[in-house]
Amino acid sequence: MKRLLLTGAAGGLGSAMRGRLKGLAEIVRVSDIVDLGSPASHEEAMICDLGDRAAVDRLVEGCDAIIHLGGISVEDKFSKIMNANLLGLYNLYEAARANGMPRILFASSNHTIGFYRQDEYLDHATPMKPDGLYGVSKCFGEALARMYHEKFGQETALVRIGSCMERPKNHRMLSTWMSYDDFLSMIECIFRVPRLGCPVIWGCSDNDTRWWDNSHVSYLGWHPRDNAERFRAEIDAAMARPEPDDAVAIYQGGPFVRDPIFAED
Numbered sequence: 001m002k003r004l005l006l007t008g009a010a011g012g013l014g015s016a017m018r019g020r021l022k023g024l025a026e027i028v029r030v031s032d033i034v035d036l037g038s039p040a041s042h043e044e045a046m047i048c049d050l051g052d053r054a055a056v057d058r059l060v061e062g063c064d065a066i067i068h069l070g071g072i073s074v075e076d077k078f079s080k081i082m083n084a085n086l087l088g089l090y091n092l093y094e095a096a097r098a099n100g101m102p103r104i105l106f107a108s109s110n111h112t113i114g115f116y117r118q119d120e121y122l123d124h125a126t127p128m129k130p131d132g133l134y135g136v137s138k139c140f141g142e143a144l145a146r147m148y149h150e151k152f153g154q155e156t157a158l159v160r161i162g163s164c165m166e167r168p169k170n171h172r173m174l175s176t177w178m179s180y181d182d183f184l185s186m187i188e189c190i191f192r193v194p195r196l197g198c199p200v201i202w203g204c205s206d207n208d209t210r211w212w213d214n215s216h217v218s219y220l221g222w223h224p225r226d227n228a229e230r231f232r233a234e235i236d237a238a239m240a241r242p243e244p245d246d247a248v249a250i251y252q253g254g255p256f257v258r259d260p261i262f263a264e265d
């Protein structure tokens, strides 16, 4: 690839992945609404509000591929979610359509299905059950991507990320965790496969207690190597297991199912 766009590059996941993308493209265009620090020699930095249509057009111009991590990543006021995750996504897909339809990895979320129980095993065809407005915005994103695929042929990987971080932080994440190495190998598969289509891909490592079935995307050749189970003893020692009647122990979305709808000012 000549130029890969990474949105949300100043965020938690973006900062962790930014340096790891070096070998994937000649130039990595890093973007966020906040300061991005000094670009490395293979990077170019562009500050951009995803809600600004003209700015997003300029952002996408000249890119062969997009990893879209930017946006609101937790429950928040609807106005904030609307700008970044609804309008922002529409702006991104219109810009992609006008610029040769570069393949997109869309950071969707397990919160599209957060109200399923932890004793249910889901596949890609399971109907959505979002656990808040943030989850609904990711359902919108997946629907938007699918429409652009059916109507125009735009390819997108709808990656329903579980918990992508250095290590799992609690008992729920023993099921939802995805290591940075596994995410990187997934990214490589997504941009290497000759035909991607528009599949849902569950973003978790090869955890013993995972809740999600990725067999429909075996054509990607993605084989996660990490397993959260090696952290179980550490987590057991650090905290009590949640009570069985606690929502955190019942629902796949964990604490998000308890979030309120935030009032506007």
Ligand SMILES: NC(=O)c1ccc[n+]([C@@H]2O[C@H](COP(=O)([O-])OP(=O)(O)OC[C@H]3O[C@@H](n4cnc5c(N)ncnc54)[C@H](O)[C@@H]3O)[C@@H](O)[C@H]2O)c1
Pocket (backbone or CB within 6 Å): 007, 008, 009, 010, 011, 012, 013, 014, 032, 033, 034, 048, 049, 050, 051, 068, 069, 070, 071, 072, 073, 074, 083, 084, 088, 107, 108, 109, 110, 160, 161, 162, 163, 164, 165
């Ligand atoms: N980290 C995870 O485990 C996880 C799990 C599920 C989904 N996701 C998704 O992956 C993506 C990255 O997650 P994260 O944990 O790094 O979140 P994060 O909140 O740390 O990063 C998101 C970035 O998006 C930027 N942003 C917010 N509004 C913007 C706007 N209007 N225009 C441009 N940029 C804007 C923020 O400044 C931030 O740097 C998010 O889309 C999130 O929903 C992450």
